Amino acid sequence: METMKKAGRGKGRTTSQKEEEGTVRKGPWTVEEDLILFNYILNHGEGLWNAVAKASGLKRTGKSCRLRWLNYLRPDVRRGNITAEEQLLILQLHAKLGNRWSKIAKHLPGRTDNEIKNFWRTKIQRHMKASSSSENMDIRHRSGNSQSSVMTTTDQGSSSKAFDMAESLISPVTTTTSFHVLEQSNDGYWNAEDLWPVQLLTGDHHQVV
DNA sequence: AAAGCTCACAACCGCTATCTT
DNA sequence: CAAGATAGCGGTTGTGAGCTT
Structure with missing residues (x-):
């Protein structure tokens, strides 16, 4: 997926580094994690993020799950340039x-x-x-x-x-200033909607990883 | 072609607000 | 009412990609 090409964020530690430190995963989300979270919320709904983190089996904090869902996975999230x-x-x-x-x-x-x-x-x-x-x-x-x-x-x-x-x-x-309305281009981004087909393919029964 | 710089953005952290017990 | 837990918000940072020199 496109996002993953920008992988490697998060205060300079690698995911694996942190992974070994303890049980909480940090850093960029993997496709598998996205799918797990996505499916879980699809089935159980939003909220109770700590419970989501635990019950879904993700080694993430509730905070992290919430952020990922709100900013990225939510089906109604619009991505791409701001009009x-x-x-x-x-x-x-x-x-x-x-x-x-x-x-x-x-x-x-x-x-x-x-x-x-x-x-x-x-x-x-x-x-x-x-x-x-x-x-x-x-x-x-x-x-x-x-x-x-x-x-x-x-x-x-x-x-x-x-x-x-x-x-x-x-x-x-x-306009005489150097401010320009951004060009519209929706390329280069994957959308959370992309997960829908994946989700359909994998079905509700699937538990990724 | 390579190096350096800038931009864009996901994700983290700390703090505050709100809810629950 | 107080304390603890959880959710939410805003600020900041790190990194890859793209652009410039």
Whole structure:
């Protein structure tokens, strides 16, 4: 599967290293683990993640199972690039809510807080940095005081700035900034939906591994 | 062609909120 | 009401892929 080509995350330890340390597995999920979790939740439903972790036989923490399910395996998870409309929504919601990623995600069906957070950090924040340095101004004094108190100073600045940009996003033609609405391309990603056929093939009876 | 740099993103950690006993 | 357990959230990190020099 495609995801696995990016295997090897997680604070620099290899899965096998950790595996030997104890009973809890860390690091990237394998296809087998995905299938186990997927099938288990299919049959028993979400929630009680520690129980899921135990009962499914996965050597993962409940936390890890939850994260994997929410961010990756859930059938309604949309993967691939964020559309212009979604970007605009994110900008607007962030201006309103601050770094409340899960709340923002609720307004974007199929998108996860993690995905939005990543998007914000890699795309928006980067852009903010670039443009603010070129403007050479102190954005901290800009408006944006309606932000959540949790937000950092730079968050506030970037957020209000981002919101300013929202307008230009609606009509990208007029955009003079270096921010570009992402190209739409759905290639290169496997979808959790890919598991469905697999699941059908293996059937409910199957217990992977 | 190789090396270095940047980007994207999955997954971890720590903290907080909520639920249960 | 207090303490412990569990779930959820946001921040951060590590790594592979792709791009640039």
